[in-house]
Amino acid sequence: MMKNSTPSDRTNSKPWSILIAGMKAATVALSLAAGVVGLASSAQAHGERNQEPFLRMRTLHWYDLKWSASKLKVNDELVVTGRVRAFEDWPNNLPHPMSVFLSTAGPGSVMAKKESYVNEMPVLQSFGMVNGREYEFKLVLQARYPGRYHIHPSLLVNGAGPLAGPGSWVEVSGSVDDFVYPLKTLTGETIPNLATYGMGTVLAWQGLWGFIALAWMLWWLRRPLLMPRHLALLRGREDLLITKADKVVAGVIAVGTIALVYGGAHWAEKKYPMTLPLQGGRAVVDPLPEAARSVDVKVVRAVYDVPGRSMRMTLELKNNSDNVLTVGEFTTANLRFVNKANSAAMAAVPADYPSDIVPRSGLVVEGDKPLAPGETARVTLDATDAIWELERLSALITDPDNRFGGLLFLYDDKGTRHISPVYGAIVPHFTDANSHF
Amino acid sequence: MSMSSTTAGGAAAEDPVIAAAGLTPAGAKVSRNFDWVIVLIALFLVTGAFHLHYMLLAGDWDFWVDWKDRQFWPTVAPAAAICFPAAVQYFLWTFFRVPFGATLCIVALMLGEWINRVLGFHLWARFPYALIWPSLLIPSALFLDAVLLLTRNWLLTAIFGAWGFGLLFYPSNWVMLAAYHLPVEHMGQTTSVADMVGYTFPRSATPEYLRFIERGTLRTFGGHSSAVSAFFSAFLCMVIYIGWWFMGWAFSKMIWVANPLASYMGLKNSQQS
Numbered sequence: 193m194m195k196n197s198t199p200s201d202r203t204n205s206k207p208w209s210i211l212i213a214g215m216k217a218a219t220v221a222l223s224l225a226a227g228v229v230g231l232a233s234s235a236q237a238h239g240e241r242n243q244e245p246f247l248r249m250r251t252l253h254w255y256d257l258k259w260s261a262s263k264l265k266v267n268d269e270l271v272v273t274g275r276v277r278a279f280e281d282w283p284n285n286l287p288h289p290m291s292v293f294l295s296t297a298g299p300g301s302v303m304a305k306k307e308s309y310v311n312e313m314p315v316l317q318s319f320g321m322v323n324g325r326e327y328e329f330k331l332v333l334q335a336r337y338p339g340r341y342h343i344h345p346s347l348l349v350n351g352a353g354p355l356a357g358p359g360s361w362v363e364v365s366g367s368v369d370d371f372v373y374p375l376k377t378l379t380g381e382t383i384p385n386l387a388t389y390g391m392g393t394v395l396a397w398q399g400l401w402g403f404i405a406l407a408w409m410l411w412w413l414r415r416p417l418l419m420p421r422h423l424a425l426l427r428g429r430e431d432l433l434i435t436k437a438d439k440v441v442a443g444v445i446a447v448g449t450i451a452l453v454y455g456g457a458h459w460a461e462k463k464y465p466m467t468l469p470l471q472g473g474r475a476v477v478d479p480l481p482e483a484a485r486s487v488d489v490k491v492v493r494a495v496y497d498v499p500g501r502s503m504r505m506t507l508e509l510k511n512n513s514d515n516v517l518t519v520g521e522f523t524t525a526n527l528r529f530v531n532k533a534n535s536a537a538m539a540a541v542p543a544d545y546p547s548d549i550v551p552r553s554g555l556v557v558e559g560d561k562p563l564a565p566g567e568t569a570r571v572t573l574d575a576t577d578a579i580w581e582l583e584r585l586s587a588l589i590t591d592p593d594n595r596f597g598g599l600l601f602l603y604d605d606k607g608t609r610h611i612s613p614v615y616g617a618i619v620p621h622f623t624d625a626n627s628h629f
Numbered sequence: 630m631s632m633s634s635t636t637a638g639g640a641a642a643e644d645p646v647i648a649a650a651g652l653t654p655a656g657a658k659v660s661r662n663f664d665w666v667i668v669l670i671a672l673f674l675v676t677g678a679f680h681l682h683y684m685l686l687a688g689d690w691d692f693w694v695d696w697k698d699r700q701f702w703p704t705v706a707p708a709a710a711i712c713f714p715a716a717v718q719y720f721l722w723t724f725f726r727v728p729f730g731a732t733l734c735i736v737a738l739m740l741g742e743w744i745n746r747v748l749g750f751h752l753w754a755r756f757p758y759a760l761i762w763p764s765l766l767i768p769s770a771l772f773l774d775a776v777l778l779l780t781r782n783w784l785l786t787a788i789f790g791a792w793g794f795g796l797l798f799y800p801s802n803w804v805m806l807a808a809y810h811l812p813v814e815h816m817g818q819t820t821s822v823a824d825m826v827g828y829t830f831p832r833s834a835t836p837e838y839l840r841f842i843e844r845g846t847l848r849t850f851g852g853h854s855s856a857v858s859a860f861f862s863a864f865l866c867m868v869i870y871i872g873w874w875f876m877g878w879a880f881s882k883m884i885w886v887a888n889p890l891a892s893y894m895g896l897k898n899s900q901q902s
């Protein structure tokens with residue numbers, strides 16, 4: 193009988209160590225689960241090649257992309273500029289770009305977005321686009337995390353998802369701890385760093401309540417909890433389970449909670465008398481003025497040669513302008529097929545442009561002759577490169593509607609560019625494609 | 630002999646509840662270890678299940694500082710958060726007269742949320758803390774527990790406690806949120822700090838147009854849309870509390886089902902054994 197006293201004393205400390213060990217195990221298990229959730233949400237940030245070809249060939253066409261730097265330190269600015277066109281032959285199975293948000297595609301929030309403009313209008317919020325029209329964008333980013341990132345501009349289209357533009361590798365050095373984004377409010381408050389702003393209050397307030405909650409649970413946990421209480425209840429001894437002290441504590445908790453919440457909210461109202469609701473409006477952006485269509489393009493026949501990894505198209509071009517024009521570039525899905533025989537087109541590819549999206553074999557124009565003003569002529573374009581396979585664009589043969597699209601860049605003798613959209617049906621060829629031309 | 634038995638029983642035997650339960654010292658010891666095992670399992674279970682439930686129902690409103698509006702966040706978040714507390718309160722109160730069911734659920738939820746925000750949102754996806762802190766639900770839960778104990782009646786708890794659960798949500802969070810609603814000028818536009826946080830740190834899968842905030846004509850109530858939402862939420866909480874209290878009842882019912890396969894399992898006549 194006497195021996196029993198020692199173990200029963202120990203029962204007070206032993207369960208605690210079990211509890212703490214259990215909490216550690218719980219934390220590890222939950223962390224792993226949380227990690228998986230995080231993995232899933234950030235992995236989709238960069239699946240540019242996973243998107244179906246129609247999403248890349250017939251929605252938005254990006255061109256004239258410029259990245260102001262390729263090496264940055266934390267806090268340095270990176271300016272990405274360029275143009276984007278909402279395509280004429282927008283896929284029928286997608287909603288039109290009525291609600292569009294300009295952002296970046298990359299792994300998580302590694303870059304802070306300082307400013308963003310479309311046609312020189314600030315786009316804090318979403319805006320609408322018009323099909324067949326052009327937009328000029330500017331993104332000012334601030335490096336936040338060190339690392340090597342593929343930075344794309346991206347337009348998130350309501351109903352169609354993120355549609356990313358061309359990406360360029362950017363290397364960021366330094367430490368994330370040095371990142372600062374200061375701001376001044378209209379009420380005169382200084383925000384030293386937007387990334388951590390307000391967290392002092394959040395942690396103190398949530399910590400205080402966490403402490404009260406733990407105290408409340410310990411008030412009950414320190415006493416016998418489950419079986420004894422259940423048995424006592426069955427024997428009609430409810431009076432022992434809820435004591436007078438318990439009722440007093442509950443009363444203090446009820447009144448104290450109301451008082452503390454009221455006091456806290458009152459403090460916040462006094463400290464920040466002038467506040468603004470969340471801004472749920474929209475930006476309004478007019479497209480760039482419509483340029484006269486210099487060349488009408490009609491697709492006579494387009495073929496995707498599967499084994500040859502080659503897209504060939506015969507186009508009927510009608511020159512409506514007063515200039516002599518030559519075919520310089522065909523761009524689709526952020527790839528630039530450039531006619532190497534065309535010096536103006538070659539000059540339009542900056543030396544630092546990401547070479548992985550400028551296929552080396554370029555664009556071969558059969559019967560590459562200048563197009564005189566008013567002339568109508570047929571040309572055959574050949575874009576052959578393993579990149580069709582690499583970028584998984586060859587999957588277009590499994591699209592629900594077998595159409596292709598892109599932009600054709602023509603140049604006059606002064607080197608001025610004339611843009612025409614190209615769109616039409618495409619036929620996959622699994623064997624000898626040449627016989628069909 | 631009576632002296633020695635008191636000493637031998639130790640602290641546990643002196644507890645009137647143990648005495649009323651008629652437990653031997655050894656039984657009291659076992660029941661205490663059982664308490665801790667159950668508390669630990671409950672913490673795991675509630676953290677996992679409740680976190681999932683809350684993420685699915687109140688998800689983005691709770692994740693992001695620029696979703697915490699005056700209208701949908703204070704309506705949806707408490708209504709989604711009162712479900713588990715109601716069911717667990719039923720179980721713990723009815724069988725054990727333990728009145729911390731709501732606090733246990735909410736502490737477990739917030740523990741899960743913080744683990745997820747730190748590891749998944751911050752360390753993995755690199756969102757800053759200013760964007761991703763979770764809403765506070767502890768004052769609401771404490772009030773709900775206190776009302777259950779003071780009234781010892783589920784209907785009164787539904788009427789007053791659940792009502793307070795919903796009403797307390799917005800002011801208890803405003804303490805933290807007010808600073809994020811200061812006005813800012815950016816690129817010639819007026820916006821709030823919270824909008825700025827959401828704008829500055831890109832979320833590749835949660836664009837601005839997805840935000841379900843500040844819709845409709847609630848602001849015609851003299852600009853007091855948060856108060857209107859809080860009262861509406863309080864009403865919702867009342868109804869949901871009753872529903873989930875009975876969910877707790879349904880799930881803690883013991884049912885015996887006759888085993889139709891008994892004869893195949895060598896249990897020829899279970900009545901006799």
Ligand SMILES: [Cu+2]
Nearest residue numbers: 240342344359
């Ligand atoms: Cu990329």
